[in-house]
Amino acid sequence: MTSTDTAVVGKLSPLDRLLPVWIGAAMVAGVLAGQWIPGLGAGLDAVAVDGVSLPIALGLLVMMYPVLAKVRYDRLDTVTRDRRLLLPSVILNWLIGPALMFGLAWLLLPDLPEYRTGLIIVGLARCIAMVIIWNDLACGDSEAAAVLVALNSVFQVIAFGTLGWFYLSVLPGWLGLPASDLAVSGWQIVKNVLIFLGIPLVAGYLSRRLGERAKGRTWYETRYLPKVGPIALYGLLFTIVILFALQGHQITSQPLDVARIALPLLAYFAIMWAGSYAFGKAVGLSYERTTTLAFTAAGNNFELAIAVAIATFGATSGQALAGVVGPLIEVPVLVALVYVSLALRRRFATVTEE
Template sequence: MREAKPVRAQLSLVDRFLPVWIFVAMGSGIALGQVVPAIGPALDAVKVGEVSLPIAIGLFWMMYPVLAKVRYGKLGEVVAKGRLFGASLFFNWVLGPVLMFGLAWLLLPDLPHYRTGIILIGLARCIAMVLIWNMLAKGSDEIAAVLVALNSVFQILFLSVLGWFFLSVAPGWLGAEQTAFHVSMGTIATSVFLFLGLPLIAGATTRGVLVRWKGEDWYENRFLAKVGPTALLGLLYTIVLMFAMQGDKIVRLPLDVVRIAIPLGIYFVVMFGAAFSISKWLGFSYEETAALSFTAAGNNFELTIAVAIGIFGIGSGEALAGVVGPLIEVPALLALVHLSLWLQRRLFSEGASGGVEQRSVDRGVEKACP
């Protein structure tokens, strides 16, 4: 029996050193903000909704190749997976907010502004960058896309209600001060449309038109081979700009950053571990388990920052908590990508992870993406 390659050897050169590129991007962004202090206000001068236009461009650039990869013809099969969607709703809209609320009060009892920002992060479920992590972990693109769409709908419908409950009602049960909270459905809908709707429309249109014109094989092995790797460039571009705009706060308040980082780090590990363990126990395949676990662990920091600035102001502690979020999430979820690939080898057989036939279909797509 041929000995399987270790996880690191399975990754491409780009993927193998992805942590290096991401930390370089984060450091470059902070350094750029320090050297050119005016860059933050300049980048934030033009906005789409509540988001800087350069950031919005980066998010589209990051998302489009991933959503162009999704096999939309399989979405009907995905929607039929009732247990999986039930599990996703539980992780994202029950366990996630409750866990973050508990960690915020447990670890930040003396810092109400940061505590509120942390709670907001727990309420804003991921609709963008999670597709990158799922792709790198070789989870199901189709399932991740549907779960992200489900999160988008729930954010539009319930974020205001959950924000009111966890900030204005639940603290009263602890005998603590309550926080007024109101955010319009329009703000949330705009965020969802920018970060998911536009790249989703572009990706689906591209696949539909090019597959009809050039065929499935050409699209999977030629077009995606050129377009897929640009998702990583979009990710690094977005990280550089994000930290250039907000990095001064991170440099000025290092101890505060550490206090905010502790509950976030615990949250990512616990959410991923719980989702992965329960998904495996429920008998889901590896591709399903990875997609469910990363969508459960990720959060929508763009929306958190927009809401925090809109309600509490750009210089608020709530906004700083939102800014620190990606600083912790990016390396944490990148580490979880490697853990997920390692667990695939240890816990899932060929059959459990989709079968030989499906893996052969996916292999051409994997070559196309970072």
Template sequence: MSFLDKYLPVWIILAMAAGLIIGRTVPGIGDALGALEVGGISLPIALGLLVMMYPPLAKVRYDKTREIAADKRLMAVSLILNWIVGPALMFALAWIFLPDEPELRTGLIIVGLARCIAMVLVWSDLSCGDREATAVLVAINSVFQVLMFGVLGWFYLQVLPSWLGLETTSAEFSFWSIVTSVLVFLGIPLLAGVLSRVIGEKIKGRRWYESKFIPAISPLALIGLLYTIVLLFSLQGEQITSQPWTVARVAIPLLAYFVGMFAIALLASKASGMGYAQSASVSFTAAGNNFELAIAVSIGTFGATSAQALAGTIGPLIEIPVLVGLVYVMLWVGPKLFPNDPTLPTGRTPSTNHTTAKETVAS
């Protein structure tokens, strides 16, 4: 295990603290970073996310993805969790915890509609999930995101509240904002990962690619993650420290959502007969959210200074530390839920270079 992997919680806490300090002590940091945008996408944050996502996608054996995509059980469980259970759970939590805050409530519901296509690759990799399964699930989520985001937004903000006799919210989401988010945050690193795998194996062979190249680029995932955390917390440092009650009110349903979705997904995966690796992939795919899209949609629809946008920006500040904790939970609970499973990792701490029992025997 690398030095970076071994002390991951320490680095994340330091990155969060550094971001908060920068946000409070460096005048105009938010405006400066906000000015570096193209089409509503923050270039500094996009850079961190692309660097973070490249190593997990470069590790995927794309010749196995067709077999994964044909697994009807895996596809069905993931789609139900992501596009039925997840949005419904966030809708319920938003109304339970924020009945008197319609703007913050709307922001939370939008977060629940934006299914994860980025950081899940890192969480899955750290917990030794099935890389090929994660890549396929992320790709499917991306397609559904383009097709269903607007429809689900209309349903959860207008139709369902009216059925239940609750206050409705009118919102029109930009189709192109959704497409742009998918193309940038998944398309670019996916293309880079595929090209790396194809070219690397063609020139040097699979053994060299997986034993030399992948270990060399693996630290980039955590470096990109830490860089992104610093930026996110620096952008919101002033708001977090000046509006602690608002942050706390949004944080509570978010915490319940991330933990609840992870537990539901893990139990559903286990009950459906999946092994450790696929269960980890399904659980983190279901628990995570596409905060980049949620923030972009909230800003584009309600404005950069809106409470909806604030709720969206609080999302990753809660999601990142919670899902890091859930990586440890997955590694700890794995041997208990999946005894003798060949896909169990040999290590019990997060690492971007885990091996499984199956791989150990094979070697």
């Protein structure tokens, strides 16, 4: 790591610099809490609003608000004009990503149809939440991330059910493979987007608009944002603890199955992130927008994937277990890729996006 990279990492708070340690500890704490505290998992899962676990929803809202409060909404037009960013993002997220997960699931889990179906559902659920955290930690473009996440949300509402039908029923039939059925509620998808993106997005927009109007942009960015910024990581760690408390028993009781599910997930995250990163650099995007493209393409909406798998196949199904293993692999892998991204920063010349 060069002195420039060291300076970048050195600007991170102790919480940021040791994030992999805290995330690992949060995972362990969640699993142990779910195992050692009688009835904790059932109790947490029972506290839900219309099928959405209230503790997880609370953690995600707290996690996303500070990051969306940082976005300069008056600069979003500079992102929407950048076709080098928008078109590749749509293609990577809605054509390449689902197709890649379909191929990896069939290649590596040919004898495990339930897990295979669960992974295909994960591949269809494009990220609208945690990717904003990874992008922010890697010093990506906050405005670009907000636009790409909004695009993913729109496409998720429109395309998730159709793509599920295609990849689980139609395409396997064309290829002479066994088909599956996926009953997806359109309202489940809309609700997921409105809760996990809409609420913090509106709160972040209003915070900036009202804060700048009352005390100016300098106060807002130098006084207010530094105070609320750390809350995002506290929300992330809280969410991880709750998630693994709810699903820890499934993970610890089937370690070999978890290992087999993890293999295609590892391949997927590596291929999607590295391919997107290489493409961004090849077409001349800046470091910030290349990083945003890579993380928004590699991340997945595990909340939606788990909800759909449970609603369609049941909480104890193999499809649901595959959805749960998703964040188990995604969180540490994408945290590691934050550090990889920062290390690669020196390879980019300073570019001003117009």
